[in-house]
Amino acid sequence: MTHKQFDEDQLEQVLNNAPKLSDHRSKDEVLQRLLADARLQDNSHLQAAVQEPIESQLTTHEVNEKQDFIQAENKDLPITKRKYKKMPLFMSVAAVFVLTLIAGSMFVNNNDSPKDQATPDSATFSSMPENRATKEIESSDNVMDSSIVAEHTRMMSLRTSVYEEDLTDAVVFRIGLAGGKAAESVPMTYIIPNERVVADFGKEKPTSLQMYEKYAPQIDEEAMGFTNYHPYKGELEEKGETLVHVLPKKNAYDIASASVSKYLGSLKDTFSDSDYKEIAFENADGTAYEFSQVGEPSEPMALIPREHYNFYVYTETNGTEYLSPDFRKTFSTVTEALTDMRHKNDDVYVSAIPENVTYTVKEEADGVVVTFDVELDLMTMDAVRATQLIEAMMLTAASFDKKLRLDNVVQDSWEGFDLTKYLPMPVGANKQYMPE
Incomplete structure (x- = not known):
């Protein structure tokens, strides 16, 4: 999302944990994939890369043909080897372009991007044979691309809880x-x-x-x-x-x-x-x-499966922030817990709710509803803080085995959460992955 902001430590952590990409396809497969991709047909850079060697061959066709014939006679070499001596350069351009496309697609924000985008007409390359091998390559590539985007989206999310x-x-x-x-x-x-x-x-x-x-x-x-x-x-x-x-x-x-x-x-x-x-x-x-x-x-x-806590922001000595109960203080009702979490009780646990944000809490059959007194615009907040506010409330409601809904918010969605409905109940706080 365009509202995400990262400090240097967060960015370094994301880059270090980014999936390692590898591509074992041959140059011919890359070329076929590049030319068959409808998304690239109107790209000026690709067309320039394709046309330049073609135009050069057309203007010097007769000279090159004569030179190839003479050299073939003198050295007994097939003429076909001479005609493709510029192909490695073209393949390099193509490979770089494909990698640029994949890298760009990894940083596409599917929250803000239009869901229905027009695709170029594929008639430009309709004369190109679409054999079974090419289709299998494209299918495999689509799976790889979608996996990369999904992994990147997961890693770039500001969510910190497990669902x-x-x-x-x-x-x-x-x-x-x-x-x-x-x-x-x-x-x-x-x-x-x-x-x-x-x-x-x-x-x-x-x-x-x-x-x-x-x-x-x-x-x-x-x-x-x-x-x-x-x-x-x-x-x-x-x-x-x-x-x-x-x-x-x-x-x-x-x-x-x-x-x-x-x-x-x-x-x-x-x-x-x-x-x-x-x-x-x-x-x-x-x-x-x-x-x-x-x-x-x-x-x-x-041992009680769900203790009735509310959640605050705890900052560890290395600067990493976590959502945690405030010294294990428990509450009898979810309304009391959500209302109390606005207050700053000590210097260790900090409220995830900004001081100027007020709200009312109402328990319903399907869950608990928090209605902000003044329409809450999450875009006016730091993106991390806004996500912490939402998840701290979700974790607090979940400790009472209840779902949470937020009313009177400008945005309909945030970090993949549909704010027009009850939000999913978190499984646990502070998502981690077991080291290998």
Whole structure:
């Protein structure tokens, strides 16, 4: 979209993660593809590249023919080899042009581009044979081009949450990373392809603990600006629907109330939506662990699939921003949660709602409706901030298992969201991809 703005770090990250393109077609295949592409028939640069060698051959036809005949007699070389000595130059021009076209198509913005564009009349090259091989090449190229555009669109999106559309042939792995600042745990949602899970575990579905033990150690938390926190110290064991954490005598989870809060928050982010209903804390001898801040044996902590949070913007020490609950404050109603998220409560979590933006909240049968008091023009905001506003509200509504609709917005769509309807319910916050 034309409203997207990137700083240098974001642009560098996008370029580093851009798909690596390769093309193993022969020069003849590239030429056939170029000449058969209806989109290029009216292009002045291509026509100039095609006509220049042709006109040169016409004006010097007799001279070239005579020279080729003499050289063929003297050197016993076929005349046909002389006639195509300029072809490599033409092929180079053609190849460069094709690459330019593909690169340009990758940066097409399908949100703002007209959906119905006129295509040039293909009669210009109607005399060119369209054999089966050419059609197969074009079909293959169309698939490649569409895949490139789809991958580029996905990577260039300002969305940061995971949605059902992201989970085609993939599953999610949730984990709470320990903030490097005074923050508690920041929820992360990793997308892992099904084929990788099958390669790692076979056809049998792994448990949440097995997923954690396999993938948590592969995350470079410090490289992301977080504290090196995983895997947890001690032992994790499954006992039916209870996950037991056997804590070592000396650990960093029980140093102070803040460390205990961060530890419990991380466990909730990692295992709330899992196979377990609760987490028990034990000593090595099987007795209940006693947190120093409590002064009595601990009780198991219940795991609720959807805690009733609202979401704020959290900035890590390296400058990366995430959407996260504000110190795990919970709410009884979605109206209360959405209304409260306008307020700036501390210096760690910042509201995703600009100070001058006010709204009312109404719960309906199909979801929750946020109506802005003054028509909201997202184009007047920074594109990242506008997307954070929408997704923070969506995540807040989703924590109550509700969809969100935004009313009184100038735009009908934003970052692929149809703002005239209820928005999709996010699967999780802060989309990540498991490193290879």
